[in-house]
Amino acid sequence: MSIDIKHVSKRFGSFTALRDVSFEVRPGELVALLGPSGCGKTTLLRIVAGLESPDAGAVLFDGEDATERRVGERRVGFVFQHYALFRHMTVFENVAFGLRVRPRAHRPSNQEITTKVTDLLKLVQLDYLGDRYPSQLSGGQRQRVALARALAVEPKVLLLDEPFGALDAKVRQELRRWLRRLHEEIRLTSVFVTHDQEEALELADRIVIMNEGRVEQDGSPADVFDRPASPFVMNFLGNVNIFHGRVEQGRALLGPLAVDYPEHASADSRPAAGYARPHELEVARADTGNGLWAILETANLAGAIVRLELLDDERKLLQVEVARDHYDTLNPKIGERLYVRPRRIRVFVGQD
């Protein structure tokens, strides 16, 4: 099923959670809503589920307006951030709940419920834990029970609120991979909310980046990472080095750096900033042109990538990532003056 979010706005008292948000989720897609806390992503997810109603705008399921549809009638599966499992019920009863509360005419028989729940528990690899209570499970197990419970009602859309937020790093990694495989298997239209850019980049078919109630960018992981639409997206998706300066006459003059900027050909000068990721900077002993000198402060050698921190002449910090081989060949010493040159730099006008 496709989801169409059209011009949705929502306020809570004086706080504006969403301002005119629009985007689309295509059938079978796995979309991440990514943004810092308080950006409105969870509110948007709750509006899609029907747990909140928008002040303006509409939510369409398969082209039909579902804004007025009640939460129970929307056929959505919702996995809550803290799972919200029914504490007084066993794992089995938790998963069976959605089937047991159906109106008598549509309610499956006990036999059918047992088969269905057992199948679902097998799907999430927890069939041997059916008679346990949620308090007896680990975080990752609870997460999967919540998922099985959501899938039991055969939803047309799966919504997950910070699905891995409450888990430790290793479990999170494994569950992520598992969820990706599960999604490939069942191909259910899914939207998940996260503040972890790595999670979004790894898991999603498409990422919708939100900030202060607005959509900043909507695109594939490669798109948003390589072609960020705004400084916010650039900043949010990883470490950046920022060079402040101005643009005029088709050139961006960013301190010691100068790059072509044909988009701004007029003579009037405007503030601008250049953004480069740590791996887009390279270091050398000689002046290779269009770069700056900086002193090597620290070098973190753990892993295949060496992370360097340098201070330029204005004592501004530069973060550089180089391949281990390159570092070993260069073999710089702490305190040595090195030439730093950006291989690639993105200029955003209007940024001080």
Place this chain on the structure above:
Amino acid sequence: MAHVDTGRARDPKKGLTEPLLVRWGLTVVALAFLTIFLLVPLAAVFTEAFRRGWDAYASAVSEPDAVAAMKLTLLAAAIAVPANLVFGVCAAWAIGKFQFRGKQVLTTLIDLPFAVSPVISGMVFVLLFGRQGFLGTWLADHDMRIVFAVPGIVLATIFVSFPFVAREIIPVMEATGSQEEEAARVLGASGLQTFFRVTLPSIKWGLLYGVILCNARAMGEFGAVSVVSGHIRGLTNTLPLHVEILYNEYQFQAAFAVASLLAFLAIVTLVLKTIVEYRTRRSMDRQPAVVPAFRAADI
């Protein structure tokens, strides 16, 4: 520099606990206090009640006025407890699950019966519904009696016992939040299904605890009921009021016999309360003693 002796094994809790003498002293004081103010009076009630033997006891509690008082007490409790149960759940639901203006005021108002003297509570009803009261004339015109009649007693009982249920379940409702209810709604449960299958099971022990306390107060209330009752024997006397009348008439044995019924109720209440507390604690940590090792497939 101070010399630090590291060689001697030290009590790890030393410095955190009081000296033995203080511990024993406090325990003795507490026990002595309990004995003098609780156990001795309780024993006295039963001794006095049975002073003239079982027959006298039986006739005192089966005497028509005593039976009428008993019936009235049970009737008042039978109305007050369900009424307060419904009110308590509604109030706790509103306070625990919603955000609204005046929430703090509502929370404070629930405690009002604890704060005012029961006599004042009774007076309020007399002022409202009495012959000279605000609604007195209207009630008289329509041939209705509230004060000095059963309805007044029921009203006063409801008033003094209403905080118990609400106060017990508000913290439970606040602690559980509304996510489980939301989950139930998303899964297609109706409002009633959500309440009976999700909300009620999570508050049941708190609710039972509140009902037990509420019932004890409803049956034992003296002050407020005394003001609105009018002390009409066989008609508007509850058990506590009947005890007072018998005592004032120097029928000590009969007074204590009836009082022993109330004392017995108190003991039953305490036992139930202990059981409920035990069950609550058990259901809170339904955690296995040993967490089984996870299988390879587990995450």
